Amino acid sequence: MTDTLEIIDLHAEIDGKEILKGVTLTIRKGETHAIMGPNGSGKSTLAMAIMGHPKYKVTKGKVLLDGEDMLALPTDQRARKGLFLGFQYPTEVEGVGLLSFLKTALADVSGKKVPILEFQKSLDEKMSSLSIDPQFASRSLNVGFSGGEKKRAEVLQLLVLKPRFAILDEMDSGLDIDSIKTVAKGIDSIRRDSGVLLITHYKRLLEHVRPDKVHVFADGRIALSGDASLADQLEEKGYDWLEEENQSVVE
Ligand SMILES: Nc1ncnc2c1ncn2[C@@H]1O[C@H](COP(=O)(O)OP(=O)(O)OP(=O)(O)O)[C@@H](O)[C@H]1O
Numbered sequence: 722m723t724d725t726l727e728i729i730d731l732h733a734e735i736d737g738k739e740i741l742k743g744v745t746l747t748i749r750k751g752e753t754h755a756i757m758g759p760n761g762s763g764k765s766t767l768a769m770a771i772m773g774h775p776k777y778k779v780t781k782g783k784v785l786l787d788g789e790d791m792l793a794l795p796t797d798q799r800a801r802k803g804l805f806l807g808f809q810y811p812t813e814v815e816g817v818g819l820l821s822f823l824k825t826a827l828a829d830v831s832g833k834k835v836p837i838l839e840f841q842k843s844l845d846e847k848m849s850s851l852s853i854d855p856q857f858a859s860r861s862l863n864v865g866f867s868g869g870e871k872k873r874a875e876v877l878q879l880l881v882l883k884p885r886f887a888i889l890d891e892m893d894s895g896l897d898i899d900s901i902k903t904v905a906k907g908i909d910s911i912r913r914d915s916g917v918l919l920i921t922h923y924k925r926l927l928e929h930v931r932p933d934k935v936h937v938f939a940d941g942r943i944a945l946s947g948d949a950s951l952a953d954q955l956e957e958k959g960y961d962w963l964e965e966e967n968q969s970v971v972e
């Protein structure tokens with residue numbers, strides 16, 4: 722299938738412990754899906770397994786981009802194919818400036834030379850649209866950035882790389898109200914041409930970036946899927962309600 726990211730019956734473990742217990746999900750270009758769910762239910766594990774983090778071992782299932790097996794490829798190749806992961810906890814990289822990091826990442830992912838002046842100009846515009854101070858371009862990547870500044874730097878990376886499918890793990894955590902709007906604006910600008918998987922705990926981001934579907938994660942699986950209104954229900958009722966619903970289905 723073209724323009725789709727398919728996750729089929731994905732199982733993954735960490736240090737021999739099964740965390741993902743069969744996740745199936747299809748995202749098409751232009752669609753935004755949200756994943757919500759309690760702490761420790763495996764949301765970040767799903768993101769890491771899709772991207773190929775070495776700590777997360779896929780034991781069963783498939784990840785297909787346009788029908789092509791992503792699990793057979795190393796992480797950098799997955800990125801070249803158009804997969805992107807915005808981390809819940811972005812890493813600090815001492816000695817690598819933000820501008821130089823982004824330029825190298827773009828050259829690597831696109832396989833093309835990136836003319837510096839042109840790049841700098843478009844980066845200036847993107848930074849300004851995300852209200853990132855120009856001086857951040859020369860600062861070491863994420864080093865000493867506040868929580869919110871790190872998240873903005875992840876969105877900047879998203880805008881530079883324009884991936885085909887973006888998995889954004891808690892892009893909104895720790896953001897103030899204005900920053901949530903800014904981050905939402907950034908996501909909004911790529912969502913028509915990409916597929917987006919938004920992992921979040923709060924409906925506030927989803928009020929700005931209205932998802933096509935909401936999936937609720939519980940114990941390594943998607944327990945329930947619905948439309949955007951599901952996020953409202955969850956915020957109101959919490960997750961216990963879901964367990965009760967599930968039990969009543971089982972009984
Ligand atoms: N490196 C690791 N070593 C051991 N256990 C891990 C590791 N990473 C994750 N886990 C465990 O896997 C489970 C799922 O973690 P994960 O980070 O995927 O949850 P999450 O749904 O993203 O939670 P949160 O909402 O708190 O971000 C947790 O019980 C966690 O302790």
Ligand SMILES: [Mg+2]
Pocket residue numbers: 764765766809890
């Ligand atoms: Mg997480």
